[in-house]
Amino acid sequence: MPELRQNMATKEWVIIATERAKRPEDFAKGVEPKGPLPEFVETCPFCPGNEGKTPPEISRIAGGPKGWKVRVIPNKFAALSTEGERAMRFDGVNRSMTGVGIHEVIIESPSHSRNVGLLSDDEARDLYNVYLQRYVAIRDDPRVELVIIFRNHGSAAGTSLEHPHSQVIGVPLVPTHIRSRMEEAMRFFDDVGECVFCRMLADELRAKERLVIETEHFVSFVPYAAASPFHTWVLPRRHMAGFDKVTPAELEDLATHMRDILKKLHIGLNDPSLNYVIRSVPEHWENMPFFHWYVSIVPRLTKAAGFELGSGMYINIALPEASAKFLREVKI
Amino acid sequence: MPELRQNMATKEWVIIATERAKRPEDFAKGVEPKGPLPEFVETCPFCPGNEGKTPPEISRIAGGPKGWKVRVIPNKFAALSTEGERAMRFDGVNRSMTGVGIHEVIIESPSHSRNVGLLSDDEARDLYNVYLQRYVAIRDDPRVELVIIFRNHGSAAGTSLEHPHSQVIGVPLVPTHIRSRMEEAMRFFDDVGECVFCRMLADELRAKERLVIETEHFVSFVPYAAASPFHTWVLPRRHMAGFDKVTPAELEDLATHMRDILKKLHIGLNDPSLNYVIRSVPEHWENMPFFHWYVSIVPRLTKAAGFELGSGMYINIALPEASAKFLREVKI
Numbered sequence: 001m002p003e004l005r006q007n008m009a010t011k012e013w014v015i016i017a018t019e020r021a022k023r024p025e026d027f028a029k030g031v032e033p034k035g036p037l038p039e040f041v042e043t044c045p046f047c048p049g050n051e052g053k054t055p056p057e058i059s060r061i062a063g064g065p066k067g068w069k070v071r072v073i074p075n076k077f078a079a080l081s082t083e084g085e086r087a088m089r090f091d092g093v094n095r096s097m098t099g100v101g102i103h104e105v106i107i108e109s110p111s112h113s114r115n116v117g118l119l120s121d122d123e124a125r126d127l128y129n130v131y132l133q134r135y136v137a138i139r140d141d142p143r144v145e146l147v148i149i150f151r152n153h154g155s156a157a158g159t160s161l162e163h164p165h166s167q168v169i170g171v172p173l174v175p176t177h178i179r180s181r182m183e184e185a186m187r188f189f190d191d192v193g194e195c196v197f198c199r200m201l202a203d204e205l206r207a208k209e210r211l212v213i214e215t216e217h218f219v220s221f222v223p224y225a226a227a228s229p230f231h232t233w234v235l236p237r238r239h240m241a242g243f244d245k246v247t248p249a250e251l252e253d254l255a256t257h258m259r260d261i262l263k264k265l266h267i268g269l270n271d272p273s274l275n276y277v278i279r280s281v282p283e284h285w286e287n288m289p290f291f292h293w294y295v296s297i298v299p300r301l302t303k304a305a306g307f308e309l310g311s312g313m314y315i316n317i318a319l320p321e322a323s324a325k326f327l328r329e330v331k332i
Numbered sequence: 333m334p335e336l337r338q339n340m341a342t343k344e345w346v347i348i349a350t351e352r353a354k355r356p357e358d359f360a361k362g363v364e365p366k367g368p369l370p371e372f373v374e375t376c377p378f379c380p381g382n383e384g385k386t387p388p389e390i391s392r393i394a395g396g397p398k399g400w401k402v403r404v405i406p407n408k409f410a411a412l413s414t415e416g417e418r419a420m421r422f423d424g425v426n427r428s429m430t431g432v433g434i435h436e437v438i439i440e441s442p443s444h445s446r447n448v449g450l451l452s453d454d455e456a457r458d459l460y461n462v463y464l465q466r467y468v469a470i471r472d473d474p475r476v477e478l479v480i481i482f483r484n485h486g487s488a489a490g491t492s493l494e495h496p497h498s499q500v501i502g503v504p505l506v507p508t509h510i511r512s513r514m515e516e517a518m519r520f521f522d523d524v525g526e527c528v529f530c531r532m533l534a535d536e537l538r539a540k541e542r543l544v545i546e547t548e549h550f551v552s553f554v555p556y557a558a559a560s561p562f563h564t565w566v567l568p569r570r571h572m573a574g575f576d577k578v579t580p581a582e583l584e585d586l587a588t589h590m591r592d593i594l595k596k597l598h599i600g601l602n603d604p605s606l607n608y609v610i611r612s613v614p615e616h617w618e619n620m621p622f623f624h625w626y627v628s629i630v631p632r633l634t635k636a637a638g639f640e641l642g643s644g645m646y647i648n649i650a651l652p653e654a655s656a657k658f659l660r661e662v663k664i
Contacts, residue, residue: 001413001415001416001430001431002410002411002412002413002431003428003429003430003431004428004429004430004431004503004504004505005426005427005428005429006426006427006428006429008425008426008427010508011508012507012508012509013429013505013507013508015411015412015431015503016431017409017411017412017431018431019409019410019411019413020409020411077349077351077352078334078351079334079347079349079351079352079639079647080334080347080349081333081334081351083333084333092535093340093528093531093532093535093556094337094338094340094535094556094557095337095338095340096335096336096337096338097335097336097337097338097345098333098335098336099333099334099335099336099347099348099349099350146643148638148639148642148643149642150637150638150639150641150642151638152637152638156635157635157637157638158634158635158636158637158638159637167638167639169639169643171336171347171643171645172336173336173345175344175345175643175644175645176342176343176344176345176644177344177643177644177645178643178644180512196425199424199425200425203424203425203426224425224426225426275637275638275641276638277638277639277641277642278642279642296641296642298641302490303488303489303490304490304636305482305484305489305490305491305607306480306482306483306484306489306490306499306607306608306609307411307480307482307499307501307609309482309607309609309628309630310480310481310482310609310610310611310628311478311480311501311503311507311509311510312507312508312509312510313503313507313509315411
């Protein structure tokens with residue numbers, strides 16, 4: 001019997017379609033191998049020696065045989081422009097805003113082949129330090145209302161450049177989707193008197209069956225109403241609305257915790273395409289008692305189609321408990 | 333300079349990324365040809381002669397050399413079960429509902445190769461008559477709150493079976509996404525005193541630059557804040573909240589109007605993968621003054637990635653006015 005499940009934090013319903021269910025290991029079979037990538041590609045603008053082909057560097061972590069370990073640059077094909085001011089315009093029923101904002105690329109390694117799931121502890125730590133540093137810097141731009149840090153891995157996840165890189169976009173408004181998630185979290189707080197994410201975390205720790213990894217400061221689990229196979233949330237144990245509230249010790253734990261989940265996905269599911277995104281609050285909301293930042297990881301093993309488009313509901317063909325058990329058991 | 337645009341009906345913001353913009357004709361180049369499909373495939377469960385391989389038929393339009401023109405069957409791998417009753421369950425923070433509902437498949441033609449954009453007038457009319465008939469029948473199931481009629485064409489749009497077919501799902505609750513769109517439309521009506529879709533239609537007819545096709549009863553246009561390249565809305569000129577309010581003359585016009593847009597996409601963009609969905613109201617809302625049913629067509633020419641996942645905003649790399657002009661000029 002299929003089941004509908006609701007994620008209490010987002011209020012989104014998902015159909016857990018048991019009739020179509022695959023075994024976790026079957027998902028690995030559909031994954032196109034990305035093959036071993038070369039360590040260096042002469043024409044790749046992100047490879048060492050081609051630093052001059054990128055827009056001027058914003059920052060770097062220096063060191064290593066190539067002179068740098070991580071580089072931050074403006075996105076050459078930026079979705080938003082750093083020039084100009086925020087200005088909203090009304091033309092009848094049409095509303096628009098100048099496309100100002102920030103769009104940066106974080107080159108994660110000089111190595112073209114450094115897989116997202118196979119970073120060393122040091123490399124992971126460097127990357128998450130850069131995430132935090134860029135988050136704070138971009139949040140402080142007076143035109144930016146929300147900072148989105150995300151990673152696209154593999155072509156099914158929308159990557160065009162294979163050299164390992166993350167992206168950061170600072171948008172000049174609060175998107176409807178984010179506003180509505182804030183409202184849902186606020187409503188839960190008003191109704192129940194606690195952060196819905198703190199409550200969910202406590203319930204998952206008690207139930208255990210959807211847990212993936214527990215470390216000192218973070219817990220990862222496949223949400224009860226996971227939208228797709230192996231969809232995973234990584235939550236800090238301590239209540240914090242904004243990512244910028246993370247301590248150095250927490251950030252270090254997050255870096256290796258994330259790397260370990262990505263390694264489990266890499267090994268267990270044959271290096272699937274995936275996205276991950278840090279879901280934090282809009283500016284000024286970082287001390288709110290009702291929201292809790294987290295990382296959402298979405299392996300791209302199935303495709304959203306007309307039903308998802310028309311209903312906003314997802315059909316998940318993997319039982320969340322089975323996805324979690326599979327990931328727990330992958331040896332890294 | 334990029335621009336952010338808001339769709340006033342859905343309140344969703346989109347980034348129109350002019351720096352990344354492609355010319356309309358460039359989108360056709362990335363489309364993998366689906367090749368000419370065979371007229372008949374012996375192993376295809378939807379091909380004539382294999383009627384016994386599908387679950388028992390619900391209805392058909394009889395006639396033609398194969399004995400039927402359209403068949404309606406239960407989905408063999410249904411996302412929801414026709415057995416059982418609606419029952420909501422609370423377990424701490426976890427909310428679930430029995431997965432009851434309806435999931436049907438509409439086999440559009442006996443021909444395995446009948447492309448979605450190349451139906452004859454008669455075939456299109458038959459199909460839309462079946463859409464309406466199934467909409468009404470499924471809406472009347474006491475467990476169903478919302479009916480979604482949709483079409484997935486091509487593998488990038490999530491199809492696994494290539495024989496031309498549409499699907500209908502009746503869900504036992506109103507998804508959050510739909511509820512929030514109803515609320516936005518209601519709010520506009522309360523603020524401005526008219527249906528936001530009627531207003532948008534009037535504005536598009538005046539502006540002209542985003543129109544695709546105008547027929548007696550329907551108007552299609554690329555929305556001002558189109559989420560992706562060639563995203564097209566098809567609206568009835570007459571205000572109707574529910575799809576079931578359509579007259580026979582309107583339905584006939586819709587059938588050929590839709591076929592003509594799909595033919596333009598087929599010819600102009602090299603038969604791209606696409607989804608379309610009829611966006612109607614939840615049950616009992618069919619007479620509401622603030623919502624207006626429509627068909628949304630989404631060619632799948634780009635991929636949603638981490639930014640879309642994290643922000644709920646889309647980055648559209650085609651200017652809506654350029655998409656519309658291109659489609660207007662494709663000769664069918």
